[in-house]
Amino acid sequence: MPSTTTAPLLDARHLAKRYGTRQAVADVSLQVAPGTLLGLLGPNGAGKSTTLSMIAGLTPADGGSVTIAGQRQADDPAAARRHIGLVTQDLALHDMLSARRNLLLFGALHGLRGAALAQRADVVLAQVGLADRAGDAPATFSGGMKRRLHIACALVHDPALLLLDEPTAGVDPQSRLAIFGMLEALRAAGKALVYTTHHMEEVERLADQLVIIDHGRVVAEGTLAALRQRLPGRQRLDIALAATADEALLAAVRSLPGVHQADARPEGLALVLADSTAPDAPGLAGCAAVVLALLSARGITVQHLASQRATLEDVFIDLTGRQLRD
Amino acid sequence: MTAFLALVHTDLLLYLHNRRALLMSLVAPILIGAFFGSLFNQREAQVQQVPVAVVDLDGSALSAQVLAALRADAALKLSTPDAATALDGVRRGSLRAVVTVPAGFGAQAVAALQGRADKPQLALAHDPSQNVVLPLLRGLLAQHVSQAVAQTAFGGAAPGSDGSAPRRGPEFSMPFTLQETSALVQKRAGDGYDSYAHAFAGMGVQFVLLMAVDTGIALLLMRRTGLWQRLRAAPLSRLQLLGSRVASGAVIGLGVFVVVFGVAIAVFGVRVQGSLPGLLAVMAATALCSATLGLMVAALGRSPEATRGLAILVTLLLVMLGGAWVPSFLFPPWLQTAAAWTPTHWAVQGMDAMTWRALPLADAGLPVAVLLGFAALFGAVALWRFPWND
Numbered sequence: 001m002p003s004t005t006t007a008p009l010l011d012a013r014h015l016a017k018r019y020g021t022r023q024a025v026a027d028v029s030l031q032v033a034p035g036t037l038l039g040l041l042g043p044n045g046a047g048k049s050t051t052l053s054m055i056a057g058l059t060p061a062d063g064g065s066v067t068i069a070g071q072r073q074a075d076d077p078a079a080a081r082r083h084i085g086l087v088t089q090d091l092a093l094h095d096m097l098s099a100r101r102n103l104l105l106f107g108a109l110h111g112l113r114g115a116a117l118a119q120r121a122d123v124v125l126a127q128v129g130l131a132d133r134a135g136d137a138p139a140t141f142s143g144g145m146k147r148r149l150h151i152a153c154a155l156v157h158d159p160a161l162l163l164l165d166e167p168t169a170g171v172d173p174q175s176r177l178a179i180f181g182m183l184e185a186l187r188a189a190g191k192a193l194v195y196t197t198h199h200m201e202e203v204e205r206l207a208d209q210l211v212i213i214d215h216g217r218v219v220a221e222g223t224l225a226a227l228r229q230r231l232p233g234r235q236r237l238d239i240a241l242a243a244t245a246d247e248a249l250l251a252a253v254r255s256l257p258g259v260h261q262a263d264a265r266p267e268g269l270a271l272v273l274a275d276s277t278a279p280d281a282p283g284l285a286g287c288a289a290v291v292l293a294l295l296s297a298r299g300i301t302v303q304h305l306a307s308q309r310a311t312l313e314d315v316f317i318d319l320t321g322r323q324l325r326d
Numbered sequence: 327m328t329a330f331l332a333l334v335h336t337d338l339l340l341y342l343h344n345r346r347a348l349l350m351s352l353v354a355p356i357l358i359g360a361f362f363g364s365l366f367n368q369r370e371a372q373v374q375q376v377p378v379a380v381v382d383l384d385g386s387a388l389s390a391q392v393l394a395a396l397r398a399d400a401a402l403k404l405s406t407p408d409a410a411t412a413l414d415g416v417r418r419g420s421l422r423a424v425v426t427v428p429a430g431f432g433a434q435a436v437a438a439l440q441g442r443a444d445k446p447q448l449a450l451a452h453d454p455s456q457n458v459v460l461p462l463l464r465g466l467l468a469q470h471v472s473q474a475v476a477q478t479a480f481g482g483a484a485p486g487s488d489g490s491a492p493r494r495g496p497e498f499s500m501p502f503t504l505q506e507t508s509a510l511v512q513k514r515a516g517d518g519y520d521s522y523a524h525a526f527a528g529m530g531v532q533f534v535l536l537m538a539v540d541t542g543i544a545l546l547l548m549r550r551t552g553l554w555q556r557l558r559a560a561p562l563s564r565l566q567l568l569g570s571r572v573a574s575g576a577v578i579g580l581g582v583f584v585v586v587f588g589v590a591i592a593v594f595g596v597r598v599q600g601s602l603p604g605l606l607a608v609m610a611a612t613a614l615c616s617a618t619l620g621l622m623v624a625a626l627g628r629s630p631e632a633t634r635g636l637a638i639l640v641t642l643l644l645v646m647l648g649g650a651w652v653p654s655f656l657f658p659p660w661l662q663t664a665a666a667w668t669p670t671h672w673a674v675q676g677m678d679a680m681t682w683r684a685l686p687l688a689d690a691g692l693p694v695a696v697l698l699g700f701a702a703l704f705g706a707v708a709l710w711r712f713p714w715n716d
Contacts, residue, residue, distance in 0.1 A: 053555075054557075056559045057558075057559065058558050058559060058715075060556055060715060077561075078561035078562070079561070081559060081560060081561040082561045084559060086555065086556055087558040088552030088555045088556055089552065090551050090552035090553075090555075091551075091552055091553075092552035092553040092556040093553070094553070106556070106560070109557070109561075109562060110560055131716070150552075153556070154556070182504060234556065315370065
């Protein structure tokens with residue numbers, strides 16, 4: 001469980017959920033402190049959305065407990081929900097109502113009234129950069145603008161905990177950056193955020209803590225630095241090829257000394273090299289040399305070569321044996 | 327396979343693949359066809375007994391004989407309540423007409439036949455919405471009264487007693503006259519039965535129901551989206567979530583009724599001859615009942631695609647049984663009995679009562695109570711069966 005220096009705003013313990021014979025979530029615990037963004041990672045079907053759904057009180061858990069801002073959800077679900085802002089994966093907007101009217105609705109659902117509600121609507125419209133489009137209907141918005149309004153609707157009642165289920169799905173890079181900036185500002189304002197995504201670079205940029213789940217269980221957790229330490233000294237080697245890497249080539253590359261892992265990519269090969277700190281490791285240069293020699297011997301043209309430290313995705317593949325988007 | 331055939335083949339596969347839609351496309355026309363066929367069936371035509379009342383103020387042997395003959399007639403379902411009850415029954419639609427035999431009728435009719443007195447008058451107060459039964463009643467009265475008068479006067483059979491129509495001519499004329507009046511209360515000139523009032527009530531009920539079903543389907547669609555998740559994530563009770571939908575549906579339904587009847591009044595001259603508060607109460611109860619029906623559709627439906635056809639079929643059947651398309655007195659007796667178990671029947675009856683039947687506010691009570699009962703039933707089923715955790 002990630003360590004926290006202050007009392008956690010969200011304390012979910014040993015959550016479990018079964019659908020028929022399928023165990024969607026077996027044992028997931030999360031703690032998120034105020035001013036913290038927790039990245040929840042896992043491949044499709046790992047149990048991320050079910051976990052969020054149990055935290056939000058939408059799906060009754062078969063086991064475990066959820067406490068939000070000291071309020072046990074099982075004791076008073078409505079009280080617990082007041083602290084939550086839920087950003088669902090699917091857009092949750094009334095397309096024909098104005099942006100402001102959407103905000104007024106969701107604010108009213110959380111008990112805001114009158115001038116306070118109107119003021120909050122104006123604040124979040126400015127926060128998501130839509131103040132000048134307040135009177136327009138989302139039907140006229142771009143995908144990125146809809147996403148920002150979607151997030152604004154979850155913020156209008158000023159929740160302490162924000163649950164975001166793939167909030168950047170289908171948005172353009174510019175809107176994605178705008179959303180990142182918004183989430184960073186929220187974290188700086190002391191909000192606790194739980195963020196699920198398929199995009200490693202998003203959690204690498206945003207997350208203070210990471211929890212990786214697979215088959216409904218937590219397989220790793222900690223800060224990004226701590227998780228990277230699971231692959232100390234490892235390097236990535238990305239090789240762009242003129243031809244597609246076939247299974248025979250992959251098998252040959254994997255058998256080379258110093259190659260920990262090799263995967264085919266549309267553009268060529270992605271290698272994770274063995275720990276360079278090991279006594280008999282050939283190191284980046286030695287390993288690259290033997291791989292290039294193999295490719296040369298097979299007449300395969302190398303178009304580009306790049307190396308970098310092992311990424312979170314490498315850690316993920318190392319832990320789960322599959323890619324995040326599988 | 328050509329591209330054209332491939333497209334056709336795919337469409338056929340998709341049609342056959344959706345078993346529920348397939349079933350509905352076959353079952354709906356069969357059920358609706360069977361309904362209309364049973365109404366106008368000539369092969370197995372059953373005589374539908376016309377409910378009429380006779381108020382015998384004469385109490386003579388002749389009037390008793392007429393009464394016995396009418397009672398024995400297979401075309402009539404005769405009752406003999408007091409005058410006020412009989413008239414009330416016609417006004418409420420449970421009786422088609424009431425025949426009043428005035429005091430002294432028997433003696434005067436015999437004297438009239440013998441040319442010794444003026445013809446006495448029978449009073450026939452009828453339901454003007456069902457004028458189709460008037461020729462039958464005229465004929466039966468002519469037959470049975472003439473026969474009884476002739477027997478009393480001459481001790482033999484009257485002309486026409488063999489079943490043929492009584493002759494009218496210099497040698498024989500009816501020994502009575504018939505004063506036909508509408509049984510409805512007429513507060514103003516021109517009041518009485520108004521087919522527009524009935525038609526607008528029926529179509530209003532139909533489209534409010536269809537709208538409510540559509541709202542239920544929309545809720546089924548919403549359950550697939552983030553919007554429903556977000557609504558559920560708000561600190562609201564289930565009663566608030568579902569109750570708000572019922573309330574908005576009922577308000578919209580009431581608005582539709584008000585506009586429909588507003589146009590009927592402004593353009594087609596429909597008048598609320600009974601009670602305006604009563605009419606509004608029936609409208610509100612119907613709108614509430616429809617909204618809860620829509621919610622029940624959302625609760626019981628598994629998917630919008632699978633539910634839409636079935637819900638629309640049920641709605642159309644309810645509307646037909648309610649008498650919105652075809653007056654329910656044309657139904658076979660068993661269907662009239664079944665119709666009384668539908669909310670649409672009470673909605674249309676209630677609106678008819680408050681408009682052209684000119685009944686007072688109190689007569690809205692039963693339809694409103696029944697409609698509220700249906701609303702409570704539909705709402706309870708919806709709350710009980712609503713799938714919260716899918």
